Amino acid sequence: MFLAYRVCMTNEGHPWVSLVVQKTRLQISQDPSLNYEYLPTMGLKSFIQASLELLFGKHSQAIVENRVRRRALPWLILTKRGGLWLVRGGGGVCVPTELHGLVFQDMGFTVCEYSIWDPKKLCVDPNILLNVVEQIPHGCVLVIGNIIDCKLTPSGWAKLVSMIKSKQIFPFFDIPCQGLYTGDLEEDTRILQYFVSQGFEFFCSQSLSKNFGIYDEGVGILVVVAVNNQQLLGVLSQLKGLAEALWLNPPNTGARIITSILCNPALLAEWKQSLKEVVENIMLTKEKVKEKLRLLGTPGSWGHITEQSGTHGYLGLNLKKHIYIPKNSQINFSCINANNINYITEGINEAVLLTEGSEICLPKEKKL
Amino acid sequence: MFLAYRVCMTNEGHPWVSLVVQKTRLQISQDPSLNYEYLPTMGLKSFIQASLELLFGKHSQAIVENRVRRRALPWLILTKRGGLWLVRGGGGVCVPTELHGLVFQDMGFTVCEYSIWDPKKLCVDPNILLNVVEQIPHGCVLVIGNIIDCKLTPSGWAKLVSMIKSKQIFPFFDIPCQGLYTGDLEEDTRILQYFVSQGFEFFCSQSLSKNFGIYDEGVGILVVVAVNNQQLLGVLSQLKGLAEALWLNPPNTGARIITSILCNPALLAEWKQSLKEVVENIMLTKEKVKEKLRLLGTPGSWGHITEQSGTHGYLGLNLKKHIYIPKNSQINFSCINANNINYITEGINEAVLLTEGSEICLPKEKKL
Numbered sequence A, B: 001m002f003l004a005y006r007v008c009m010t011n012e013g014h015p016w017v018s019l020v021v022q023k024t025r026l027q028i029s030q031d032p033s034l035n036y037e038y039l040p041t042m043g044l045k046s047f048i049q050a051s052l053e054l055l056f057g058k059h060s061q062a063i064v065e066n067r068v069r070r071r072a073l074p075w076l077i078l079t080k081r082g083g084l085w086l087v088r089g090g091g092g093v094c095v096p097t098e099l100h101g102l103v104f105q106d107m108g109f110t111v112c113e114y115s116i117w118d119p120k121k122l123c124v125d126p127n128i129l130l131n132v133v134e135q136i137p138h139g140c141v142l143v144i145g146n147i148i149d150c151k152l153t154p155s156g157w158a159k160l161v162s163m164i165k166s167k168q169i170f171p172f173f174d175i176p177c178q179g180l181y182t183g184d185l186e187e188d189t190r191i192l193q194y195f196v197s198q199g200f201e202f203f204c205s206q207s208l209s210k211n212f213g214i215y216d217e218g219v220g221i222l223v224v225v226a227v228n229n230q231q232l233l234g235v236l237s238q239l240k241g242l243a244e245a246l247w248l249n250p251p252n253t254g255a256r257i258i259t260s261i262l263c264n265p266a267l268l269a270e271w272k273q274s275l276k277e278v279v280e281n282i283m284l285t286k287e288k289v290k291e292k293l294r295l296l297g298t299p300g301s302w303g304h305i306t307e308q309s310g311t312h313g314y315l316g317l318n319l320k321k322h323i324y325i326p327k328n329s330q331i332n333f334s335c336i337n338a339n340n341i342n343y344i345t346e347g348i349n350e351a352v353l354l355t356e357g358s359e360i361c362l363p364k365e366k367k368l
Helices: A019-029 A045-056 A061-068 A098-106 A126-135 A154-166 A190-197 A229-246 A253-262 A265-295 A303-307 A341-355 B019-029 B045-056 B061-068 B098-106 B126-135 B154-166 B190-197 B229-246 B253-262 B265-295 B303-307 B341-355
Strands: A075-079 A092-095 A110-113 A141-144 A170-175 A202-207 A220-225 A312-314 A330-332 B075-079 B092-095 B110-113 B141-144 B170-175 B202-207 B220-225 B312-314 B330-332
Touching: A019 A253, A019 A265, A019 B019, A045 A190, A045 A202, A045 A220, A045 A253, A092 A098, A098 A110, A098 A141, A098 B229, A126 A154, A170 A190, A220 A229, A253 A265, A265 A303, A265 A341, B019 B253, B019 B265, B045 B190, B045 B202, B045 B220, B045 B253, B092 B098, B098 B110, B098 B141, B126 B154, B170 B190, B220 B229, B253 B265, B265 B303, B265 B341, B303 B312
Parallel strands: A092 A110, A092 A141, A141 A170, A170 A202, B092 B110, B092 B141, B141 B170, B170 B202
Antiparallel strands: A075 A220, A202 A220, A312 A330, B075 B220, B202 B220, B312 B330
């Protein structure tokens, strides 16, 4: 049993697809008015606009303010094709996962990996994040993934912002599945609005494959937030050159389906509802896992399972059986369903009993 | 009027789409058995196999021989995403078009552009090709586009092969629209089989967007022909690393449609027939242009128009009116239809009359 698939799984053990996607796909294939011509190098305009509004909110203060003040639009958007890349090239980068590391390594970056999960305290620790930022080199790129569970205090946020600014760290947000953390699209990207409000320049890659269930199209955008128009134009020109050499014309299918959904209020509502249902289902699975472990009398505290948001979560132990989990113990809870939950929780229980007292890191009762 | 669109146009002035593609697209969208999961990094296997057979022929001697002799399969195939790239990195490259140049320039190559069209003799000149190969630096990459109209003699071929070998030039074939030159799929890629038979190692990029009419998906493959298995594995490993960092999972839509067509004999026959019709239509357009110019009494010889294969062809002059053609005078004849042929040929006639006797290069009567 492999519990670390990248994507959200259904109760039947298949990758999840929002029902509204299937409906829209069929609609599109029957529409004789559509053409299948080349897209512009920088992507389908309506798709970019819709994705951007999804990320920052249609009425987000930042966007509205910028329009009102007639400043240069601070976002340059680029269709992102599968990989993330940063134009600077070279230098150091600090990444939250191995996969991010591979992407940056290929471009000549010196890569270091960080994790904000504390395997002893069994929680995402804001202090670890602050330590990471304190220790990484000046001028480094910092890739920030899902930190929704990282509950920074107001003074923690202030410290984070001041360190990033003074050390000239370049933030690169990665939003691989907006809406699949809390079930609320706005809640999942609140951090972007915070960084905009603090006057940062940053990159943000947004993938829309997982939250729509279009896994075979790698659809998404790269957003650049610059501090002024001149800088934006410079970046734009470099990115355009790269895009011309890399793909020239991006693929349409995924972008077309998603645009149709995001621009139609009825379809949009259906999609939002489907995200809510997925997340509720995952929370239910987590509750069940915790309850089964309690009934089995498994030693340790398992509250951390339900305290984490989203499909993926740290189980908090190393275990072997025929259950395979990554070294860091982060698993995809949507891989657990009615058919395998008993096998899995019994496996966890057994592993815990067998290794109790040994040096292997196990969940211990939390000190309150 | 712009006459240099990259793609094949219908009589109505729209980008051409093979009817069988529309049918297949609809079929696929209604098939509940299909999933939309991630493709492997190196692409959809059935698509790669089908594209490969299209390029080299299902029963091509080279493939059969290699299987019989149980040699390592000499092709490593990689889904090509929009751009071509060569792993060597750096060095010199000689390209037939500006667009190829941009791609290689981005990777740090020193680029030089060549053309085998002789604007004086109004034909594709085999001697120019031989001269190009003679003059480019040792160890250079040579991108070879459509040279079907380049009628090398047997001794010319021998000279070409011997120069490429002795100068260690690395051939990189680009097949952007197989079947749209002569209307015959095999005829259009005969040169590949020749290079295989001569024991060359080479790259070949095949785009399938234009010959199916799926312009918005950039679907195609990169084929590597190596001389031995060890070398092949080395290239494979490098390319796989690049593919992981660049796209991780390639897009499916175009590959799925094309595979469905290529693997179904009835659909395949329909597609082949549609290619034939397109090419016949273009030849008819060329005949009409020539005839109209004759009727207008336009000075010069215009036989070169019908002597060239495929959608694109050199008009053989520089002209301005409201007709815009590239500097090298190569236009897309499928852009000419019943609605604009009079305007265009009259424009050509006018331009020729106005500039006759001047230094501007015009088609002159050929010396036989």
